[in-house]
Amino acid sequence: MGIIDKFRLDGKVAWVTGASYGLGLAYAEAFAEVGAKIVFNDINQELVDRGLAAYKEKGIDAYGAVCDVTNEDQVNAFVKDVEEKIGTIDILVNNAGIIKRIPMIEMTKAQWDQVINVDLTGPFICSKAVLPKMIEKRSGKIINACSMMSELGRETVAAYAAAKGGLKMLTKNICSEYGQYNIQCNAIGPGYIATPQTAPLREKQPDGSMHPFDRFIRSKTPAQRWGQTEDLQGLAVFLASPASDFINGQVVYIDGGILAYIGQDPSQLDESKFADVQEKEHVKVADQ
Ligand code: NAP
Numbered sequence: 188m189g190i191i192d193k194f195r196l197d198g199k200v201a202w203v204t205g206a207s208y209g210l211g212l213a214y215a216e217a218f219a220e221v222g223a224k225i226v227f228n229d230i231n232q233e234l235v236d237r238g239l240a241a242y243k244e245k246g247i248d249a250y251g252a253v254c255d256v257t258n259e260d261q262v263n264a265f266v267k268d269v270e271e272k273i274g275t276i277d278i279l280v281n282n283a284g285i286i287k288r289i290p291m292i293e294m295t296k297a298q299w300d301q302v303i304n305v306d307l308t309g310p311f312i313c314s315k316a317v318l319p320k321m322i323e324k325r326s327g328k329i330i331n332a333c334s335m336m337s338e339l340g341r342e343t344v345a346a347y348a349a350a351k352g353g354l355k356m357l358t359k360n361i362c363s364e365y366g367q368y369n370i371q372c373n374a375i376g377p378g379y380i381a382t383p384q385t386a387p388l389r390e391k392q393p394d395g396s397m398h399p400f401d402r403f404i405r406s407k408t409p410a411q412r413w414g415q416t417e418d419l420q421g422l423a424v425f426l427a428s429p430a431s432d433f434i435n436g437q438v439v440y441i442d443g444g445i446l447a448y449i450g451q452d453p454s455q456l457d458e459s460k461f462a463d464v465q466e467k468e469h470v471k472v473a474d475q
Pocket residue numbers: 204205206207208209210211228229230234254255256257281282283284285305309332333334335376377378379380381382383384385
């Protein structure tokens with residue numbers, strides 16, 4: 188196998204959860220480009236249909252179905268359906284996730300539970316559903332969606348940070364427990380990426396000026412820009428492919444340098460430098 192072949196996914200079935208749009212769609216598109224068969228789920232039929240249309244437009248014959256990653260019966264039924272119709276799942280990306288930006292003392296337990304259920308329990312349920320066949324095949328890749336909040340806290344995201352911190356340790360534990368079966372479990376740790384999930388943090392102010400958080404993130408990122416979903420595709424393919432067979436239990440941060448940099452005074456940023464990139468980064472959810 189030549190070195191470039193190590194990055195191919197020919198004959199592999201890749202399941203990306205919550206992949207109708209956003210980062211999940213970007214990961215799946217890249218996997219398809221290097222030969223994988225794509226299966227995905229989302230929370231309702233409207234989103235699944237939107238995803239199927241998006242994949243078809245990209246020339247990808249994806250399989251999609253409604254499945255709530257927090258519902259073990261739905262997940263097990265989804266996996267059984269995929270195994271019967273497509274084949275056993277070789278690659279799982281636990282991408283589905285939500286965030287609620289609420290000060291902790293104002294957050295209800297129900298809101299806390301919802302975030303933990305989707306962002307941490309969901310990956311547990313989905314990983315548990317695919318691991319038995321991966322063990323049988325002595326081969327498998329699980330990639331979790333960690334975050335800057337796997338390492339850092341910030342105001343209003345207590346539940347999300349707790350979930351993403353826990354997901355870092357779940358990644359290490361799946362590695363520890365199943366690495367002996369040639370199963371690699373790693374995580375992608377994106378920085379701040381321009382997707383619908385972060386759109387509220389980038390919306391221009393009524394006077395047309397930058398959102399304060401947009402300015403803040405650019406001052407914390409050496410690249411002085413938000414990541415684009417395309418920035419993460421190479422890492423996703425790497426972690427899903429034979430090229431990463433001896434990497435296990437790692438969170439690979441892809442953040443434009445945020446975690447390495449103390450940051451600069453946001454007021455010192457030259458906003459005129461951002462005019463050319465802002466339109467793409469401020470693309471509306473409807474255009475995703
Ligand atoms: P996104 O735009 O909000 O997309 C998340 C997808 O997951 C949506 O399709 C969402 O459906 C779906 N989903 C939510 N709950 C679900 C459930 N219970 N079952 C199945 N699907 C469900 O998020 P994103 O920005 O693409 O991020 C994808 C992942 O990367 C998330 O885990 C996120 O935490 C993580 N991440 C994102 C960033 C970033 O800057 N964007 C950075 C670091 C990590 P709905 O549309 O109904 O919500």
